[in-house]
Amino acid sequence: xxxxxxxxxxxxxxxxxxxxxxxxxxxxxxxxxxxxxxxxxxxxxxxxxxxxxxxxxxxxxxxxxxxxxxxxxxxxxxxxxxxxxxxxxxxxxxxxxxxxxxxxxxxxxxxxxxxxxxxxxxxxxxxxxxxxxxxxxxxxxxxxx
Amino acid sequence: xxxxxxxxxxxxxxxxxxxxxxxxxxxxxxxxxxxxxxxxxxxxxxxxxxxxxxxxxxxxxxxxxxxxxxxxxxxxxxxxxxxxxxxxxxxxxxxxxxxxxxxxxxxxxxxxxxxxxxxxxxxxxxxxxxxxxxxxxxxxxxxxxxxxxxxxxxxxxxxxxxxxxxxxxxxxxxxxxxxxxxxxxxxxxxxxxxxxxxxxxxxxxxxxxxxxxxxxxxxxxxxxxxxxxxxxxxxxxxxxxxxxxxxxxxxxxxxxxxxxxxxxxxxxxxxxxxxxxxxxxxxxxxxxxxxxxxxxxxxxxxxxxxxxxxxxxxxxxxxxxxxxxxxxxxxxxxxxxxxxxxxxxxxxxxxxxxxxxxxxxxxxxxxxxxxxxxxxxxxxxxxxxxxxxxxxxx
Numbered sequence: 001x002x003x004x005x006x007x008x009x010x011x012x013x014x015x016x017x018x019x020x021x022x023x024x025x026x027x028x029x030x031x032x033x034x035x036x037x038x039x040x041x042x043x044x045x046x047x048x049x050x051x052x053x054x055x056x057x058x059x060x061x062x063x064x065x066x067x068x069x070x071x072x073x074x075x076x077x078x079x080x081x082x083x084x085x086x087x088x089x090x091x092x093x094x095x096x097x098x099x100x101x102x103x104x105x106x107x108x109x110x111x112x113x114x115x116x117x118x119x120x121x122x123x124x125x126x127x128x129x130x131x132x133x134x135x136x137x138x139x140x141x142x143x144x145x
Numbered sequence: 146x147x148x149x150x151x152x153x154x155x156x157x158x159x160x161x162x163x164x165x166x167x168x169x170x171x172x173x174x175x176x177x178x179x180x181x182x183x184x185x186x187x188x189x190x191x192x193x194x195x196x197x198x199x200x201x202x203x204x205x206x207x208x209x210x211x212x213x214x215x216x217x218x219x220x221x222x223x224x225x226x227x228x229x230x231x232x233x234x235x236x237x238x239x240x241x242x243x244x245x246x247x248x249x250x251x252x253x254x255x256x257x258x259x260x261x262x263x264x265x266x267x268x269x270x271x272x273x274x275x276x277x278x279x280x281x282x283x284x285x286x287x288x289x290x291x292x293x294x295x296x297x298x299x300x301x302x303x304x305x306x307x308x309x310x311x312x313x314x315x316x317x318x319x320x321x322x323x324x325x326x327x328x329x330x331x332x333x334x335x336x337x338x339x340x341x342x343x344x345x346x347x348x349x350x351x352x353x354x355x356x357x358x359x360x361x362x363x364x365x366x367x368x369x370x371x372x373x374x375x376x377x378x379x380x381x382x383x384x385x386x387x388x389x390x391x392x393x394x395x396x397x398x399x400x401x402x403x404x405x406x407x408x409x410x411x412x413x414x415x416x417x418x419x420x421x422x423x424x425x426x427x428x429x430x431x432x433x434x435x436x437x438x439x440x441x442x443x444x445x446x447x448x449x450x451x452x453x454x455x456x457x458x459x460x461x462x463x464x465x466x467x468x469x470x471x472x473x474x475x476x477x478x479x480x481x482x483x484x485x486x487x488x489x490x491x492x493x494x495x496x497x498x499x500x501x502x503x504x505x506x507x508x509x510x511x512x513x514x515x516x517x518x519x520x521x522x523x524x525x526x527x528x529x530x531x532x533x534x535x536x537x538x539x
Contacts, residue, residue: 007292008279009290009291009292010276010278010279010280010281010285010289010290011279011280011281011290012280012281012282012286012287012289012290013280013281013282013283013286014286015282015283015286018286018287042401043287043404044284044287044401044403044404046401050399050401069306069406070302070303070305070306070406070408071302071305072298072301072302072304072305072354072355072356072357073352073354073355074292074298074354074355075351075352075353075354075355076297076353076354078272078273078274078276078294078295079274079276079292079294081276081292082292082294085292087352087355088292090291090292090293090298090302091302092302092405092406102404102405102406102407103287104287104288104291104293104405104406105291106291106292116309117305117306117309117310118309128290134290134291
């Protein structure tokens with residue numbers, strides 16, 4: 001299992017588009033940007049709805065259950081901040097409620113070889129500091145056996 | 146069909162040495178390549194009246210110093226002191242293919258007569274993707290905290306999607322790496338000229354970002370390549386046989402910054418660019434005699450072959466087997482070795498090879514009857530451009 005204890009993750013810097021995402025995450029809630037005009041969820045946040053170009057966008061809570069859309073297993077130690085964790089799985093998750101919105105994460109609490117396209121995952125939260133809590137993923141109970 | 150089909154031609158080509166380390170300033174590499182391209186056309190430097198490039202350094206966390214780590218239009222103007230300079234541009238949205246297209250447009254508009262386009266690439270000392278930061282701002286705030294560092298991982302995630310959705314295995318990619326390395330042995334300018342690669346070497350090589358092993362990634366190098374573009378009429382009076390530009394396209398698919406891993410984005414980008422190219426040129430995939438498809442990371446070739454229409458989605462790794470992409474195969478591919486063979490110079494070398502094949506100037510790697518020559522000059526997703534060069538002006 002990848003050892004994350006020595007990893008120094010770069011701290012996200014919220015901006016005017018992304019601040020609600022990080023405020024919600026701090027409360028243990030996954031909130032994604034949703035178009036109030038056509039109902040489309042999108043991630044990463046954007047200035048306009050990427051479907052209908054409306055600017056009426058709000059962040060709404062989602063359940064945080066979905067499937068691994070894609071993944072990579074990192075072996076290269078060029079990024080020294082993550083060198084102690086290799087090999088590790090970086091995954092891309094598509095949520096059930098937000099098709100097309102792709103969230104990055106790591107597969108926590110599992111072997112990196114457990115990362116497979118289509119496997120069910122659920123949200124967990126990893127506190128980085130007093131301001132920033134990082135949405136992360138673990139295998140769903142049905143996958144953990 | 147495009148009214149300007151075959152009205153512009155690629156004439157001269159030039160190459161600097163390709164070295165692993167930056168022992169001389171990048172500007173010196175670029176100057177060698179440009180002078181060689183001009184001489185190859187039989188022109189004098191003072192004949193050149195148009196300049197275009199895409200100067201970006203794709204390595205993260207290194208300073209862009211003009212003449213050292215990039216070679217801007219300004220830098221080239223300072224070195225060449227062109228008395229007749231009439232037009233120049235640096236492009237942003239579609240990599241070096243965009244610079245070539247802009248130069249073609251300038252020639253068609255009649256604002257210059259002989260345009261030079263170059264691509265100069267630097268290999269900085271230390272780690273190529275230098276990511277020491279404590280913070281992740283902008284688009285990286287949603288990727289860097291999870292260890293997504295360089296473009297290789299971004300392409301690797303789409304590749305696992307492709308492999309597992311289509312029930313394919315990465316071992317089949319050995320054929321691409323080995324075939325391209327064989328082609329490299331016919332290209333003395335390439336970094337890996339003189340260094341063969343076996344299937345066993347590929348399969349035993351260390352993993353970098355699964356599914357990419359070392360030989361799925363082009364090696365960062367220092368070097369430059371350059372071309373002379375001119376109107377078809379002028380090109381016929383120059384030294385080399387011209388390669389006529391039958392059509393071109395660029396990706397039109399909208400990209401959301403920071404969104405990574407979407408296989409659909411690669412495919413849409415490639416389809417949009419190829420559609421324009423087929424329509425403008427009047428050719429289709431079945432007409433193509435030889436193809437160069439950008440291979441900074443090997444999986445880019447999969448997305449290219451499928452989205453440009455050479456094979457169906459999910460079939461690219463089967464398509465490249467059984468000698469099809471060898472020099473005497475049905476679709477000789479990356480006949481100069483590709484970026485995997487030459488080193489990381491981006492897509493201008495693919496464009497050069499596409500033109501050399503069309504004009505019959507590819508030497509010992511010349512494909513027989515290469516009348517219609519296709520080029521996909523960058524990864525289809527963000528920076529993709531596509532071109533068709535033809536031997537005859539039709």
